[in-house]
Amino acid sequence: METPYLQHYSLLDKPYSISPNPRFLYISPTHRLALEKTKWSVSDKEGLIIIFGRVGMGKSILARELAMQLKEMPDVNYVFIANPDFPTPNQLLRAIMQEFGVPQTSKSYLELQNIFKNFLREQTQTHKKTLVLLIDEAQSLKSPLVELLRRLMNFESNDQKFLQIVLFAQEEFRKRLAHPRYRNFVNRAPLSSTIEPLSLSETEALLKHRWWVASNGKDNFPFMPEAIEQIYRYSRGEPRLQVILAQNALLGSFLLGTKSIDANIIHEVVKDRGLPDTNPEPEPRSIERHIKKGEKGGKKSS
Numbered sequence: 404m405e406t407p408y409l410q411h412y413s414l415l416d417k418p419y420s421i422s423p424n425p426r427f428l429y430i431s432p433t434h435r436l437a438l439e440k441t442k443w444s445v446s447d448k449e450g451l452i453i454i455f456g457r458v459g460m461g462k463s464i465l466a467r468e469l470a471m472q473l474k475e476m477p478d479v480n481y482v483f484i485a486n487p488d489f490p491t492p493n494q495l496l497r498a499i500m501q502e503f504g505v506p507q508t509s510k511s512y513l514e515l516q517n518i519f520k521n522f523l524r525e526q527t528q529t530h531k532k533t534l535v536l537l538i539d540e541a542q543s544l545k546s547p548l549v550e551l552l553r554r555l556m557n558f559e560s561n562d563q564k565f566l567q568i569v570l571f572a573q574e575e576f577r578k579r580l581a582h583p584r585y586r587n588f589v590n591r592a593p594l595s596s597t598i599e600p601l602s603l604s605e606t607e608a609l610l611k612h613r614w615w616v617a618s619n620g621k622d623n624f625p626f627m628p629e630a631i632e633q634i635y636r637y638s639r640g641e642p643r644l645q646v647i648l649a650q651n652a653l654l655g656s657f658l659l660g661t662k663s664i665d666a667n668i669i670h671e672v673v674k675d676r677g678l679p680d681t682n683p684e685p686e687p688r689s690i691e692r693h694i695k696k697g698e699k700g701g702k703k704s705s
Contacts, residue, residue: 408657412625418617419610419650421643423464425471427616429609429642434465437596441469441569444594445479445535448527450556450564451591453541454571456598459643462571465598466539469569473535480526481535488543492551499536520558523565534566541572542579549588556591600640607631609642610649625656625664633669637681644680648672 406417418427430438437454444452456462466483473481482502489495493512500508500519507518526532536555538544544552558565570576580589601609610631614624626634630652638644651672652664659668673681 408653411657412618412623412653412662413621414617415619416617417650418613419646419653421646423467425464425468427613428464428468429612431601431605431609433599434461437598438465438469440594440596442472445533445567445569448533448563448567449593451568453592453595454569454598455574455577455595457574457641459641460598460600461642462598463539466537466571470537478531479533479535481537483537485539486543487538487541487548489548492547495548495551503534516554520565523558527563527565528560536566536568538568539571541570542576546584549585553588553591601642602640603632603635606635606640606645609645610634623662625662627663627665629666630664630669633666637669637673648681651676
């Protein structure tokens with residue numbers, strides 16, 4: 404079934420889908436910094452890099468964009484694990500080895516690690532390959548799985564790590580890593596990056612970029628400046644929520660028979676959703692509210 408507003412707006416595709424399609428990725432300065440730092444770490448074979456960000460900040464779509472760029476590099480082989488919630492490190496290691504096409508196997512977990520180490524050494528030193536492991540939703544990694552990744556970081560020569568690991572994780576993972584048990588793991592991450600919320604101008608750029616892709620460059624962008632400002636206010640700079648509000652606003656404008664979206668439509672969308680993720684930040688309280696009664700005019704003279 405065709406999305407109702409596509410014909411209404413002469414669109415070829417849905418501009419505001421939450422599916423992590425790299426075609427619609429808007430590279431904000433904070434996304435670009437994370438992407439470039441990651442590519443440098445991989446090319447320099449630094450070993451481990453962690454990309455942090457709140458829920459909805461675009462980590463998954465950035466991970467897929469990185470995977471697409473790595474695919475274009477002839478000397479790079481990568482494995483992308485979208486959900487690392489494996490019960491045991493044994494199962495995670497077997498999944499990684501299977502995806503990399505390691506020809507040998509073993510029932511012994513320790514022997515399995517040796518097989519993988521030899522495979523990595525051969526690929527990097529003999530075949531001059533760069534092997535990259537991308538893990539999205541890394542906050543779901545159990546402690547034994549994090550320990551496995553730490554062990555994999557020990558597979559190295561005098562001048563390079565045999566496996567490059569890139570983790571995309573929510574902020575809760577950063578808090579977990581503050582525990583002393585993860586000190587040795589954290590010390591193996593020479594680089595990390597944090598995806599920050601978008602600014603108002605970046606919110607506008609994201610919405611326009613997605614519209615341009617979906618409309619094949621048509622000049623009929625429907626969001627008025629006041630609507631963009633409200634999307635920014637309600638989303639607090641979170642890209643996924645901005646996309647959700649924009650999607651709902653398009654449907655609302657279609658049902659109203661209009662082709663322009665103002666602030667009122669955004670307010671109605673938020674009201675209709677009725678979910679706590681769009682609660683705006685509270686207005687800052689005035690100074691007068693903090694002044695005790697009788698002090699506003701200063702001390703009385705005696």
